[in-house]
Amino acid sequence: MSVQTWTFIIVGLTFALYIGIAIWARAGSTSEFYVAGGGVPPIANGMATAADWMSAASFISMAGLISFMGYDGGVFLMGWTGGYVLLALTLAPYLRKFGKFTVPDFIGDRYYSNVARTVAVICALIVSFTYVAGQMRGVGLVFSRFLEVDINTGVYIGMAIVFFYAVLGGMKGITYTQVAQYCVLIFAFMVPAIFISMNMTGNPIPQLGFIGTMTDGSNMALLDKLDQLHRDLGFAEYTSGTKSMIDVFAITFALMVGTAGLPHVIVRFFTVPDVKGARVSAGYALVFIAILYTTAPAIAAFARTNLIETVSNQPYADMPEWFSKWEQTGLIVFDDKNNDGTIQYVADAATNELKIDRDIMVLANPEIADLPAWVIALVAAGGLAAALSTAAGLLLVISTSIARDLIKMQIRPNISEKGELLSARIGAVFAVMVAGYFGINPPGFVAAVVALAFGLAAASFFPAIILGIFDKRMNRQGAVSGMIVGITLMLFYMIKFKFDGFGGGTPEQWWFGISPEGFGTVAMFVNFIVSFAVSRMTTPPPQDVQDIVEDIRLPSGAGEAHVH
């Protein structure tokens, strides 16, 4: 059977599964719609969190990114996993004890202020929208490459599927669909990795193959071999990297803190039955994420070695079939500068003849390694599972923000349960439409902003939540001024150095040598300092708020997530 037939079968089966689950687990109340009634078992929540978290970017782009960044790629690996330690130890248990539905809920109540709530809603919407647009694009890309439909048609199909189970099922439907999507995506990621690890190092476990020796007779360690190939072609050593130490530190820190501050991740910990469940489900989530995140650097190194050995100094005419297939998509470009018919792939831009888009590494990997057609189809289904699960989680945050944080808490406080549920569903419809629009007409800045969303979350939410739990003296004035200064500073730096506003700037002019991607770390510290200083100069929070803080620090008595 051809790759395309296999893709239709596997993708069709997984879609039928998702829809079946959505019908079985549809939501009947706002509590079920927002937090699945607070009754999700911790291990299922762990899987759902992992699927929610690992987006099309993690599945499709990350290994390729690391493949081209070498050591520097570690910022993503450490940044996107280390955040869960912060989440498990400093946020999840306390927010679960607090027992509401959203991050703005917590901020609004803890800082007894609708201004604080509104600032939090705006931050949540900015972060979620930039993120979801990228997911829809990912869905479109996978469809167009593997099912050979138009990218826009792919986006419509993705919209229809997400629409169906997010609007109908709410958090309950999404949670159980994400459990299924996790299984699909991790299987799809691991199968080719195991095959390739076997081929190259003789070890079926990619994490061990990564530190193993080559089976090509050279008896060299895989990473030594790769370093040597890099040196020969004039690239920086794979295991050394090119970023400055301070920038690596700042980016890693911003990604960690941003991960812990992302609303669609935090909200997942409102769905478990109690505080104990919140702690352990963060642990399960990280196990499920770590399986992919420790495999990705192995795939990156295998793919890089494979690629260099396949193309470097080889005649163009001898290239395998996948090479020309990706050339047609424009993601591989060969320009025979010296007209010798051989591919010179080197660091020096003047003589380099090959350009490879790093996004193709995971998708092309099974073809490069000559794996069976069903494995290639599986990778397509995995990429779709990753994109759809993240999109659904984000859409839920958007619809909840609209229905609860804006309509229920601010515009029409006496809305009925039924009316609120209806407005949550309408919010989800609206969010799907907007996401689809951005998927079809992607603004040029989406990719750049997705990376910066972490900096925005780090600079705004994170200090306000942490201080709300760990500093009883923190008051409304402190938290609001901290959030505003933090996010403004981050936006200013982003616009100046990324989008050329405020006179622009070159990397030489970066403050402290820190890139816009890492600047969330600086903005976060500024937020902490401003919050602290302002709160100490103004009146302490009222007694009932201090009692809330005392209460969330103790694990017992966390009831079902409640409405009031």
Next chain:
Amino acid sequence: MSNDNKAQKYWKENLVYLGILLAVWFLVSYVFGIFLVEPLNTVKIGGAKLGFWFAQQGSIYVFVILIFVYVSLMNKLDKKYGYDN
């Protein structure tokens, strides 16, 4: 022991655990994976340089262990103070 007093003590012990676990978190990622990556790279684990390995593998394994250590410490602490209902 009054309720308030008990709650204070529970919170203090919790903060000590947090301090120790977050120190390890910082050590394996930022110290081993970033600040000391060059000196650690002179040592090898299998075919990989140790500093590089911490940045791309080791820190993640330690993160997972840290969360489960935290879960078990806190479960014991909850029991000790009677907050485990």
